[in-house]
Amino acid sequence: MNTSDATHGNHVSITFAESECSDGMCCFTCVIPPKNEHLGFFKSLWKKGTGYPHVKLLVTSEGYKNELYDSCKFLDFTIFSDTTDAHLKMDLRCSVYKSRPMQCRGYPDEAGESLYQRISGPCIFNEYAASGAYKKLVYKREWQAFYAIRDDIKALGHICADDDTSLVREKILKTKDVHLATLSINGEEFDYILIPIRKKTQNILYLSKKHQPISTIRQAYHKWQEKIQRNLQNHYGHDWEIRLKNEIEMEENDACKRCDEDTAGNLEC
Ligand code: SF4
Numbered sequence: 001m002n003t004s005d006a007t008h009g010n011h012v013s014i015t016f017a018e019s020e021c022s023d024g025m026c027c028f029t030c031v032i033p034p035k036n037e038h039l040g041f042f043k044s045l046w047k048k049g050t051g052y053p054h055v056k057l058l059v060t061s062e063g064y065k066n067e068l069y070d071s072c073k074f075l076d077f078t079i080f081s082d083t084t085d086a087h088l089k090m091d092l093r094c095s096v097y098k099s100r101p102m103q104c105r106g107y108p109d110e111a112g113e114s115l116y117q118r119i120s121g122p123c124i125f126n127e128y129a130a131s132g133a134y135k136k137l138v139y140k141r142e143w144q145a146f147y148a149i150r151d152d153i154k155a156l157g158h159i160c161a162d163d164d165t166s167l168v169r170e171k172i173l174k175t176k177d178v179h180l181a182t183l184s185i186n187g188e189e190f191d192y193i194l195i196p197i198r199k200k201t202q203n204i205l206y207l208s209k210k211h212q213p214i215s216t217i218r219q220a221y222h223k224w225q226e227k228i229q230r231n232l233q234n235h236y237g238h239d240w241e242i243r244l245k246n247e248i249e250m251e252e253n254d255a256c257k258r259c260d261e262d263t264a265g266n267l268e269c
């Protein structure tokens with residue numbers, strides 16, 4: 001992947017629409033089996049969402065190969081000027097929400113590798129927004145996610161709600177941390193605009209009784225033991241329990257230290 005910094009003065013921000021699940025990350029990765037097989041034959045003939053195939057999810061982590069995910073064909077990706085007009089908003093929505101497949105209806109309260117093997121787990125955005133300690137333990141690495149949008153005015157036209165697509169492109173390129181990149185897909189090279197996905201969970205993370213933000217490794221393990229244990233066993237074999245115990249202890253000691261430091265100089269703790 002070749003990248004270049006597209007920022008020309010950091011004047012514009014791109015944030016999510018203030019609405020639950022406006023990140024749509026699970027519609028690129030966990031909910032959909034390869035080749036959109038969850039849609040079935042008839043649904044696969046329905047009209048596509050605006051994001052497909054123009055927007056992909058790029059996951060990068062130091063020392064690992066980049067991963068590029070296609071979205072579900074029903075994902076609508078919309079980018080539009082917010083009320084102040086100076087900034088942009090993104091909203092990712094299911095275009096067939098009322099008729100969405102069973103896997104999508106249950107997710108993330110019920111998730112699993114097949115319809116018959118259901119285990120619940122934190123959703124992908126929740127894990128993305130979790131601490132580095134959680135990610136290093138459960139995924140053995142920290143990772144950064146980007147929306148990769150085809151840098152092509154026709155493709156951008158599908159996802160821009162504003163009339164002037166070129167102006168929206170200019171605004172996107174003026175945003176902090178946005179990059180232009182050439183990605184190689186099946187041996188061909190394409191230009192993309194990479195928008196980093198922010199980890200701010202407020203108003204975005206799906207919440208239910210079963211599905212709460214990840215605050216600590218202990219809390220996450222207590223809540224989603226089966227899924228997390230499976231990852232740990234894959235990564236660490238017989239040593240998984242000792243790794244888990246050590247990481248919990250380390251995280252709790254760090255939290256205590258931070259609290260002590262704050263108490264010394266900050267009466268609010
Ligand atoms: S908040 Fe979680 S459940 Fe909602 S769209 Fe994002 S990944 Fe999916």
Ligand code: SF4
Binds near residue numbers: 032
């Ligand atoms: S059908 Fe809708 S909810 Fe399910 S993966 Fe596709 S866009 Fe997401």
